[in-house]
Amino acid sequence: MQYCLQCGHKAEVKIPATDNMPRLVCPSCGYIHYENPKIICGALVVFEDKVLLCRRAIEPQYGLWTIPAGFMENGETIAEGAARECFEEADAVAINPSLYCIYDIPDIGQIYIIYLADLKDGAFGIGSESLDSALFSEDDIPWDTIAFEAVKRTLTCYFEDRKKFSTLNEFPVHQDMIGKDQSIKRY
Numbered sequence: 001m002q003y004c005l006q007c008g009h010k011a012e013v014k015i016p017a018t019d020n021m022p023r024l025v026c027p028s029c030g031y032i033h034y035e036n037p038k039i040i041c042g043a044l045v046v047f048e049d050k051v052l053l054c055r056r057a058i059e060p061q062y063g064l065w066t067i068p069a070g071f072m073e074n075g076e077t078i079a080e081g082a083a084r085e086c087f088e089e090a091d092a093v094a095i096n097p098s099l100y101c102i103y104d105i106p107d108i109g110q111i112y113i114i115y116l117a118d119l120k121d122g123a124f125g126i127g128s129e130s131l132d133s134a135l136f137s138e139d140d141i142p143w144d145t146i147a148f149e150a151v152k153r154t155l156t157c158y159f160e161d162r163k164k165f166s167t168l169n170e171f172p173v174h175q176d177m178i179g180k181d182q183s184i185k186r187y
């Protein structure tokens with residue numbers, strides 16, 4: 001049972017008169033509870049030939065490795081959100097951010113926007129949302145214990161691009177869709 005956020009009355013699912021999608025609507029005050037995709041901002045932070053990963057101290061995917069990423073907050077830009085996540089999860093200062101990967105995940109209503117960034121001074125720690133954090137070279141990436149498909153995909157793109165291009169400026173922006181079965185569709 002879901003209740004109206006505005007007046008507390010029992011809400012019901014219906015298509016509002018001015019709409020074409022089912023919404024949670026309050027029959028008492030008329031409030032429509034719109035649910036739209038959420039943006040997850042993050043950064044692949046690089047120092048020398050290594051990338052920064054954090055081991056999650058929170059659900060979902062507790063104990064698995066990820067790049068710093070999380071839900072964007074109101075009042076911040078995407079790049080600011082990505083930098084904030086780096087600080088929260090790894091006490092790391094991400095500099096020189098450039099847009100790198102965008103993933104649509106329509107089945108769960110999420111959009112990932114990932115920046116490529118440099119790790120300032122190579123310095124990092126373990127943030128409150130992490131059990132551990134570390135710099136990994138390509139050979140050491142713990143592929144079997146990476147938390148999310150979007151993170152796996154970002155890491156794969158990065159190591160492929162590094163072989164194809166000599167400077168970061170040449171790296172393309174990757175835009176993919178991640179399907180229900182975790183399949184990747186390239187746009």
Ligand SMILES: [Zn+2]
Pocket residue numbers: 004005006007008009026027028029030031
């Ligand atoms: Zn209401």
